[in-house]
Amino acid sequence: MRLKLLFLSCLLLIFICTSAFTQDEAVVADSLETTAETISPAPATSLTAIDKPDDHGHGIDLSWELSADDGGGLMSVMGYMIYRATSPDGSYEARSGLLLNVTAYSDVGAMNEGENDYMPDYTDYYYKVRALTTDSAVFADSEILGPVQSFGQWFNWKRLSVLLLVAGFLFLTVYFIQKAKGGAKLFVRRLAGIEAVDEAIGRATEMGKPILYVLGLGTAADIATIASYTILSRVAKKVAEYQTGLIVPCYDPIVMAIAQETVKTSYMNAGRADAYNEDMVYFVTNQQFAYVAGVNGVMLRDRPATNIYMGKFYAESLILAETGVAAGSIQIAGTDEISQIPFFVVACDYTLIGEELYAASAYLGKEPLLLGSLKAQDYAKACLIFLAIIGFITLMFGYHGIVDFFHVAG
Amino acid sequence: MKRQLPLAMVFIFGFLMIIQYFIPHEYSEWVNAFLMDWMMIIGVFALALGLWSLTRVSWDKVRQKKPNWGYSIVTLAGLFLMMFFGFDYFRHFSTAVGSDNYMYIHFYRHIVIPIQATMFSLLAFFIASAAYRAFRARSLLATLLLVAALVIMLRFNPFLGPLQPIMEEFSVWLLNVPNLAAKRAIVIGVGLGMVATALKVILGIERAYLGKD
Amino acid sequence: MNIFDRIMSFDRRWIFLSLAIVCVVTFMWPFHVPITLSNEVRSIYNRFDSLKEGDMIYLSVDYDPNALAELHPTTYVLAEMCFRKNVKVIFGTLSNLGQGMVDQVIDDITDSVMLDKTYNGVFYEGREIQNGIDYVFLGYKPYPAMVIQAMGLDFRVPFPTDYYGTPLDSIPIMKGVKNFDQCKLVMDMAAGNVAEMWITYGHGNYNVPLALAVTGVMGADMYPYLNSGQIFGLAAGLLGSAQIEKLCDNPGRAIDGMRIQLFAHILIILFIIMGNIGFFVTRRRKKMGGDVR
Numbered sequence: 001m002r003l004k005l006l007f008l009s010c011l012l013l014i015f016i017c018t019s020a021f022t023q024d025e026a027v028v029a030d031s032l033e034t035t036a037e038t039i040s041p042a043p044a045t046s047l048t049a050i051d052k053p054d055d056h057g058h059g060i061d062l063s064w065e066l067s068a069d070d071g072g073g074l075m076s077v078m079g080y081m082i083y084r085a086t087s088p089d090g091s092y093e094a095r096s097g098l099l100l101n102v103t104a105y106s107d108v109g110a111m112n113e114g115e116n117d118y119m120p121d122y123t124d125y126y127y128k129v130r131a132l133t134t135d136s137a138v139f140a141d142s143e144i145l146g147p148v149q150s151f152g153q154w155f156n157w158k159r160l161s162v163l164l165l166v167a168g169f170l171f172l173t174v175y176f177i178q179k180a181k182g183g184a185k186l187f188v189r190r191l192a193g194i195e196a197v198d199e200a201i202g203r204a205t206e207m208g209k210p211i212l213y214v215l216g217l218g219t220a221a222d223i224a225t226i227a228s229y230t231i232l233s234r235v236a237k238k239v240a241e242y243q244t245g246l247i248v249p250c251y252d253p254i255v256m257a258i259a260q261e262t263v264k265t266s267y268m269n270a271g272r273a274d275a276y277n278e279d280m281v282y283f284v285t286n287q288q289f290a291y292v293a294g295v296n297g298v299m300l301r302d303r304p305a306t307n308i309y310m311g312k313f314y315a316e317s318l319i320l321a322e323t324g325v326a327a328g329s330i331q332i333a334g335t336d337e338i339s340q341i342p343f344f345v346v347a348c349d350y351t352l353i354g355e356e357l358y359a360a361s362a363y364l365g366k367e368p369l370l371l372g373s374l375k376a377q378d379y380a381k382a383c384l385i386f387l388a389i390i391g392f393i394t395l396m397f398g399y400h401g402i403v404d405f406f407h408v409a410g
Numbered sequence: 411m412k413r414q415l416p417l418a419m420v421f422i423f424g425f426l427m428i429i430q431y432f433i434p435h436e437y438s439e440w441v442n443a444f445l446m447d448w449m450m451i452i453g454v455f456a457l458a459l460g461l462w463s464l465t466r467v468s469w470d471k472v473r474q475k476k477p478n479w480g481y482s483i484v485t486l487a488g489l490f491l492m493m494f495f496g497f498d499y500f501r502h503f504s505t506a507v508g509s510d511n512y513m514y515i516h517f518y519r520h521i522v523i524p525i526q527a528t529m530f531s532l533l534a535f536f537i538a539s540a541a542y543r544a545f546r547a548r549s550l551l552a553t554l555l556l557v558a559a560l561v562i563m564l565r566f567n568p569f570l571g572p573l574q575p576i577m578e579e580f581s582v583w584l585l586n587v588p589n590l591a592a593k594r595a596i597v598i599g600v601g602l603g604m605v606a607t608a609l610k611v612i613l614g615i616e617r618a619y620l621g622k623d
Numbered sequence: 624m625n626i627f628d629r630i631m632s633f634d635r636r637w638i639f640l641s642l643a644i645v646c647v648v649t650f651m652w653p654f655h656v657p658i659t660l661s662n663e664v665r666s667i668y669n670r671f672d673s674l675k676e677g678d679m680i681y682l683s684v685d686y687d688p689n690a691l692a693e694l695h696p697t698t699y700v701l702a703e704m705c706f707r708k709n710v711k712v713i714f715g716t717l718s719n720l721g722q723g724m725v726d727q728v729i730d731d732i733t734d735s736v737m738l739d740k741t742y743n744g745v746f747y748e749g750r751e752i753q754n755g756i757d758y759v760f761l762g763y764k765p766y767p768a769m770v771i772q773a774m775g776l777d778f779r780v781p782f783p784t785d786y787y788g789t790p791l792d793s794i795p796i797m798k799g800v801k802n803f804d805q806c807k808l809v810m811d812m813a814a815g816n817v818a819e820m821w822i823t824y825g826h827g828n829y830n831v832p833l834a835l836a837v838t839g840v841m842g843a844d845m846y847p848y849l850n851s852g853q854i855f856g857l858a859a860g861l862l863g864s865a866q867i868e869k870l871c872d873n874p875g876r877a878i879d880g881m882r883i884q885l886f887a888h889i890l891i892i893l894f895i896i897m898g899n900i901g902f903f904v905t906r907r908r909k910k911m912g913g914d915v916r
Contacts, residue, residue, distance in 0.1 A: 056436040110801065113437055117799065150434040160430050166428070166605070173609055206544030214607030217815070220768070221449075223604040226611060230618035254453065258619055265620070282467045283460035285721065288815070289529035289689050301478055314815050315533055315689070315840055322536040336600045337816075338593055339844045346544040354596045360617055371616045373606045380602050408827065421748075421909050443780060447767040459915050502793075517639045523688035526720070530689035534887065539635035542894045546902045556895070563888045566862060568657045577657060586845055594847055 020248075041076045047147040054108055057121040057152030059108040067131040077131045082107060086127045088144050092128065102392035103122060116360060121151045161406045169380050176379075177372030186371045192348035193332055194363045197231070197308070200330050201238045204305035209247030211235065212304040214295060215321065216311025216335065217288060220254040223358065224336045228310040229262050230361035231334075236266035240275060241297060245296060248281040251291050256283045258278060276307040276410035292316040296323045309333040309348070313340045321347030333359065416615045424612030493515060531607065560583055627908075630708055632900030638894060642887060644868065645875040649886040656881045658862075658869045662848055667834045667856030668870040670808055671704055679711040679800065681831075683723035683811040683821065684728065685767070687720040690838050696864040696877035697836040698728050698812050704871050706736045706757060707747040711796045713778070715759040717767035717817050722786065742872040754787070755794045760784035768820045775829035777801050803831040808855075818845065826853050836863055 044064040062082060064387035070077035080099045084107060085093035094335035095107045107127075109119020128298035132139045152388030164381065180186055204211045213232055218225035232248070239246045260281045267276035284294040299307065299325065307324045309331070311318070317333075317340040324331045325347055333344035334352030342353045352360065357376070393401050423445070430438050468482035495514035546555040564570060565581035610616035670722050674680065675730055682702060705712050714725045735751045740747055752758065761782040764770045773780040778800070779791050791797045803809060809831045811821045818835050826830045834856035842859025849857050858867055861884055864877035 041556045054434055056434050056439050058436075108804065117801075120488075150439075154433055154435050156432055156434045162471060163432055169602070169605055170609060173606065177615075221768070223607045226616070226619050227607055230616065233618040250460075253458075253463070256463060257459055262619060279467050279470065283463040285464070286460075287526070288687060290527050293529060297481065313817065315530065315838065318536045318540060319532055321530070322540060331602035336603070338596050338600070339840050341596075343540065357600040358600075358603035358607045361610075361618060371612070373610055373615065375597075377602045377606050381598065384598060384602075434722075439776060442772065446773050446780075447683070449766055449769050450764065457765075469850070515723075518720075518822075519727070522720065523691065525725070526688035527691055531692070535639045535642055538891050538894065539638045539885075541891055542635070542638055542898050545895045545898070547899055548902075556899075559890060562894070563892060566659050567885060567888070569889075574659075585843060589843055589848055590850065593844065597847065623710060 027342070028201060032092060039074070039076075040138060041131050041133055042067045043073060044080060044131050044142045047127065047129055047145045049125075049127050049145050049384070051150050053109065054156040054158050055108075056111065057150050058111050058119045059106055060125060060148055060150050061106050061126060061128075062129070063104040064129050066101075067140065070101075070131065072211055076133045077140075078134055079132050080321070081130045081132060083128050083130055083141075086124060088126050088146060090126070092126075098132065102345065112389060119150065122149050124149060151364050152322070159408055161229040162408055168383070169376065172376035172379050173373050175372075176375040177369050179227050180369070180372040180375070181183070185234060186375050188359075188363065188371060189361070191352065191356055193352040193356065194231075194360055196330075196332055196350045197235060198238065199305040200308070200332060201235065201242060203242045203330060204239075204349030207305045209248050209305040210302060211239060212298060212302075212307045213246060213248045213327070214307065214309045214311070215248065215250060215255055215259060216309065216313050217251050217291070218255070218259055219252050222312050224310075224312045225255055227358045227360060228334075228366065229258060229359045231308070231310050232259060233262050233266045234364045235262040237270045240267045240270035240272040246280050247302065249284045249295050249298060250281060251284065251286055251288075253286075275296070288314065288316060294317050295320060299327045299329065303321065303327050304329055306333045309335070309344065310352070310360075311335065311336055311381045313344075318343035318347060324348075358404055412621065416620055417617070421612055421614060422610070430613075461489075558588075627901045627904040628664045630703065630897055631905055633898075633901075640732070640888060641894075642890065645890045646883050647749055649883045651806050652882070654882050656863050656878070658881065660866050660870065660876060663857040664866040665856075665870065665898070667836075667858055669865065670809075670832075671701060671871075672854060674705070674708060674710045674807060676709040677711070678807045679713065679805055681704060681713045681715065681803065681806045681809045683802050683809060683813070684716045684721045684725045685718045685817040686724065686814040686838075687718050688811060691724070692876075692880060693861050693864060694814065694836055695724070695728070695877050696880075697858055698724070698866075699732065699868050699875060700868050700871045701810060701875045702728055702732050703735060703873060704742075706732060707740070707742065707750050709757075711897045712758040713796075713800075714758060715774075715782075716763045717770055717820075718813075718815070720762060722763050725786075728758065729754075729758070736870075743776060750763070753884075756796060759791075759794050760786040761791075768824055771820055771824040772828060775802055775825065775831075803829050806831070808832045808834065810834050810836070814838045814861050816840070822848050822853050826889055834858075836867075867897070 044067050046065045047062065048064070049060055049062045050059045051057075051404055064080075067073075067077045069075060078098075078100075080096075080102070081094055082096040082099070082105050084095045085092040096105055098186060099105060107119075108119045112118065113120070124147030126144050127148070128144050129142040131142075132141050151283050178185070184347060200209060213235055215228050215232070218228075220226075246263065249257055260278065263274075263281055267273055285293050296319070298304070299320075304327070307320075307327075307329045309320060310333070313320075313333075313335045314337065317335070317337075321331060321333065321344055331348035332350045332352075333348040334357035335341060335344065336354050336357055338354065341351065341353055345353075359374055359377075362374045387402075387406075391406070394400075394402050427445070430442050438554065442499055465486065468485050470476075471479045472484040472486070492514065495511045495517065541559070545552075545556045545559055561577055561581050561584060565574075565578045567574060567577070570577060607616060611619070632822040647704070682698065682705075684698055702712060702714075704710075714729070715723055717721055718724075729752075736750060736752050738749045739747070754760070761776070761778065762785060764781045770781045774782075778797070782791060784790050785794060786836065803825070809825060810835065811818055811825075811833065812836060813821070816835050817843065821831075821833055821835070826833045833854050835845055835848075835854050837860075837863070839860025842857070842863070845857050845859065848854045858864060861877055861880050865881045868874050868877050
């Protein structure tokens with residue numbers, strides 16, 4: 001009987017235990033789930049905040065380390081949000097959207113008072129990073145960091161390499177100008193395109209036909225257009241001396257106004273102010289192909305003896321130059337637009353390639369001041385070649401410092 | 411004074427813009443934004459100058475019955491009609507609502523677009539005739555140029571069969587290696603030339619744009 | 624005058640005529656040209672494909688009607704892709720006839736997105752595109768370099784109002800959008816020097832992630848910027864547009880146009896070969912003639 005009782009007790013115990021265990025598993029599982037949902041995750045750590053470098057102010061860079069439960073531990077962290085207040089226990093406002101798997105954020109606000117999201121400089125800010133889970137009620141805040149202030153910088157260190165290169169180039173230019181002024185003979189090779197200008201003006205005079213000067217599609221701010229004015233002033237002076245006609249159709253009104261002034265002064269310098277006519281330089285349109293149609297019309301109607309294209313040119317270059325060929329004109333071109341150089345080479349008699357256009361003023365003037373800058377360009381090129389070789393060698397040995405120094409960003 | 415004032419202004423504003431590039435501070439940005447505004451304002455006034463120039467030259471041709479004066483009438487008519495419709499019968503000056511005008515849109519879509527597209531497509535014909543004239547195997551270098559051009563043109567040609575992928579690879583090499591090397595050399599030269607010219611203008615060495623030798 | 628002399632003194636109008644005939648005939652001949660994809664175009668597509676709902680991008684339509692054949696297909700396909708994916712688009716133009724181009728794109732795409740469509744196996748339900756909610760068009764301002772720099776500070780500096788005269792601050796999608804910092808990328812469709820201005824001022828000053836679609840002539844010029852990482856993608860000419868159409872599974876005028884371009888290229892090659900044969904024969908004859916004398 002006792003044995004039977006013991007057996008039954010054991011059976012009952014086993015049953016109870018089994019059922020208890022079964023129940024426990026459910027409870028444990030439940031409680032585990034509850035733990036995962038209700039236990040706050042580990043917060044982000046090592047929060048740092050500094051004023052955003054090399055900016056105009058109104059920005060603070062933050063960085064932190066991921067929560068232990070992000071990609072490990074409870075695996076409960078799904079992202080982060082940045083909160084900011086102006087006092088440690090003040091009301092914190094969200095400054096970012098949900099940031100996934102990142103450890104850095106730039107809090108940048110507006111610059112001007114009255115704008116949305118205005119973030120004044122020299123104000124104490126306090127930050128915390130909130131690690132978020134799928135349950136919006138369950139999160140963990142990092143320690144509060146602050147105070148930290150934003151302010152604008154007076155030098156962008158990322159652009160130091162540019163400053164050094166510009167300063168170096170300025171030094172070279174001034175040095176060679178001084179040297180040339182001192183009487184040193186600077187050799188410059190001849191440029192057929194520039195030498196052909198005088199010959200072309202002579203031809204036009206003999207034929208009794210005008211010269212067409214096209215300044216291109218550039219604005220007055222383009223260096224190619226500025227260089228073109230130099231050649232225009234020379235051409236206008238010669239034209240005035242030889243009493244030939246000059247036609248300068250313009251694409252940009254500002255370019256037109258400057259070109260009028262250039263031509264007028266050249267005529268005055270040649271002692272032929274009376275021969276200057278304001279309609280020599282006129283505005284056509286600032287529509288690329290409408291301008292081409294206008295200029296082509298002049299070529300085919302007036303049949304100029306010489307067409308000179310100097311400045312910025314785009315897709316219209318070949319249309320202009322081929323029409324010039326059809327009109328039987330001598331053509332001289334110069335542009336810094338690399339893709340258009342082949343078209344001019346094919347269709348024109350002489351072409352100034354790239355920097356030769358800029359050098360034209362030095363060739364025409366032969367002044368020491370201008371020749372000096374040409375020499376400086378040559379030496380700067382040598383320096384750049386040297387730097388490129390150094391960069392290449394250091395990269396081969398796995399050192400990126402030099403290349404990174406010359407990488408300008410932002 | 412008439413000569414010195416523009417030179418002084420060029421010097422001051424030129425250096426201001428150079429320095430501005432290195433200073434990220436908001437005061438520097440303000441100077442930049444201020445100068446940008448002025449550029450735009452000057453640009454708009456200059457447009458009026460251009461308009462005046464075009465009108466005067468064209469009107470003179472019509473008035474004096476110079477050769478081909480009929481084209482000038484077309485120019486003036488086109489200019490003022492588009493302006494008239496653009497202002498939406500002079501009701502909207504300050505916004506772009508004028509360009510929603512029925513006639514403006516129709517002139518734009520059915521005259522301006524086809525004419526411009528036609529002018530641009532002329533390029534294809536001129537390229538063909540220029541290529542015919544220029545691509546001659548006169549020397550070794552000219553032959554290399556000719557071969558490179560043929561490879562680039564044929565790179566996506568499906569008629570080449572198994573040769574096509576080779577052509578494509580070769581053309582990518584041509585674009586990325588010899589083409590880039592030559593372009594970079596020219597770009598560096600152009601870049602330095604630009605800096606040199608800009609410095610010459612700022613320092614007052616280059617003055618031809620003021621009409622001075 | 625024999626045939627070779629004739630070849631050497633060929634009237635270029637014959638070239639023009641042959642090219643015109645080839646273009647017209649191939650335009651009408653329904654022949655499919657297989658499009659080969661390049662990495663620089665693929666990277667544009669990949670970046671657009673990775674955009675998520677609610678992201679914002681800037682599409683700069685910097686071309687006039689003259690470059691329409693080459694660049695319009697890219698603008699159409701990318702704008703449609705963004706609208707389908709519910710990506711917000713800021714349209715702008717730095718080309719003075721570009722306003723009409725953007726107008727046309729918006730009009731046509733708005734109609735197209737109304738229809739259900741499946742691209743690359745993904746079904747998109749048709750929906751209405753709304754100004755101010757799905758896109759904003761800033762309009763045009765002259766002097767592109769300055770406008771890009773000003774937009775880098777704040778879109779409101781060059782464009783206090785949008786193209787239609789609505790203040791930017793009262794446009795829903797511009798809330799909280801200040802400058803390029805809020806744009807995932809800038810895609811510039813350009814004919815002319817505006818592309819380089821975007822590189823110099825947009826990428827150089829404000830580090831914007833930039834991709835370019837340019838005309839065929841400009842293509843080779845842009846490769847240095849691709850290698851230096853200043854642009855993340857490049858689609859050059861009609862071929863670039865055709866590749867984008869193929870990647871986006873939205874065939875249109877560019878893929879159609881490739882047929883014409885292919886045969887025009889073949890014709891030009893034939894003329895070049897003909898010119899060279901004439902050149903060699905006449906040169907040889909001259910040499911031989913010289914020897915005899």
